[in-house]
Amino acid sequence: MLSFIFITITLLSFILFYLGTRRDKRILILSVLWLIIIGIASYNEYFTDTLIRPPRFLLILLGAVVLSIIFYKIVRKIQLNLKFLCAVHILRLPIELVLYQLFIEKKIPVLMTFKGWNFDIIMGISAIIILLYLSFQKNRLPKYFILTWNILGLMLLLFIVTIAILSSPLPLQKLAFNQPNIAVLYFPYVYLPAYIVPLVLLSHILTLRNYRK
Numbered sequence: 001m002l003s004f005i006f007i008t009i010t011l012l013s014f015i016l017f018y019l020g021t022r023r024d025k026r027i028l029i030l031s032v033l034w035l036i037i038i039g040i041a042s043y044n045e046y047f048t049d050t051l052i053r054p055p056r057f058l059l060i061l062l063g064a065v066v067l068s069i070i071f072y073k074i075v076r077k078i079q080l081n082l083k084f085l086c087a088v089h090i091l092r093l094p095i096e097l098v099l100y101q102l103f104i105e106k107k108i109p110v111l112m113t114f115k116g117w118n119f120d121i122i123m124g125i126s127a128i129i130i131l132l133y134l135s136f137q138k139n140r141l142p143k144y145f146i147l148t149w150n151i152l153g154l155m156l157l158l159f160i161v162t163i164a165i166l167s168s169p170l171p172l173q174k175l176a177f178n179q180p181n182i183a184v185l186y187f188p189y190v191y192l193p194a195y196i197v198p199l200v201l202l203s204h205i206l207t208l209r210n211y212r213k
Contacts, residue, residue: 002101004099004189005094006098006188006189006191006192007132007191009091009094009095009098009196010035010188010191010195010196012091013088013091013195013196013199013200014031014035014089014195014199014213016084016085016087016161017031017084017085017088017199017203018031019081019084020080020081020082020083020084020085020087020203020206021074021075021078021081022078022079022080022081022189024074024075024078024126026074027071027074027075030067030070030071033137034067034195035191035193035195037185038060038063038190038191038194038195039188039190040055040189041058042185042186042187042188043187043191045185047060047185047186047190048182048185048186049060050169050170050185053171055170055171057168057170057175057184058170058180060127060184060190060193060194061165061193064193064194064195064197064198065198067194067195068198068201068202071198071202072202072205072206075109075202075206076209077131078169080206080207080210082210083131083134085177085189085203085206085207086126086127086130086131086134086203087131088199088200088203089123089127089153089200089203090124090126090127090128090131091124091199091200092120092121092123092124092127092194092200093124093125093128094123094124095120095124095151095192095196096113096114096118096120096121096124099112099113099114099118100113100114100115102183102189103179106179107181107183107189108164108167108179108181108182108183108184109167109175109176109178109179109180109181110179111163111167111175112160112163112164112167112181115119117159117160117163118160118163119156119159120156120157120160121157123152123153123156123157123170126149127204143211146207146211146212147208147211150204150211151204151208152208152210153200153204154204154205154208157197157200157201157204161193161197163175164181164184164193167180167181168180168181168182168184168185169181169182169185175196
């Protein structure tokens with residue numbers, strides 16, 4: 001059941017980002033290909049062997065960086081739909097709930113949950129409030145509020161990503177040795193670092209770029 005919920009979250013992140021980029025077919029094609037490739041590899045437990053050097057999990061991190069760069073170059077000149085990009089951040093709320101359940105199942109450390117050092121739930125709840133405000137009020141939110149909110153969201157995202165990497169069974173692990181972050185090595189939770197995090201990151205960056213202009 002938890003796996004099904006996370007697959008649903010992954011698909012929703014794809015749909016919302018796709019709509020936010022005005023249904024760009026390049027985003028559609030690259031997303032489908034990447035999700036299939038990573039899905040097949042993780043389903044066959046390709047990333048679970050942590051003794052191999054260099055660790056195979058580095059392919060996920062490298063792929064996420066490359067995907068982010070490609071997506072940014074694709075959509076940098078597109079007139080974006082910022083409401084859908086904001087809606088991407090709503091998914092940070094159910095992701096937090098999934099992470100907490102994974103902690104209970106001893107697949108991630110408590111550091112990665114809202115009971116630890118993960119404050120991403122703030123962004124999920126506030127994104128709901130922002131979209132509700134924009135839906136029922138004609139007044140726009142102040143520019144500096146949007147900028148501050150997105151910068152805060154970026155900081156919280158980068159913070160928990162750092163915690164997640166340092167808690168993973170990699171040569172650079174520094175945290176959570178008694179209960180490391182192993183969930184992201186398996187299907188479908190591999191989609192969190194491989195796909196969802198890049199979309200959340202880009203949703204912030206693209207919004208900030210739009211308001212800077």
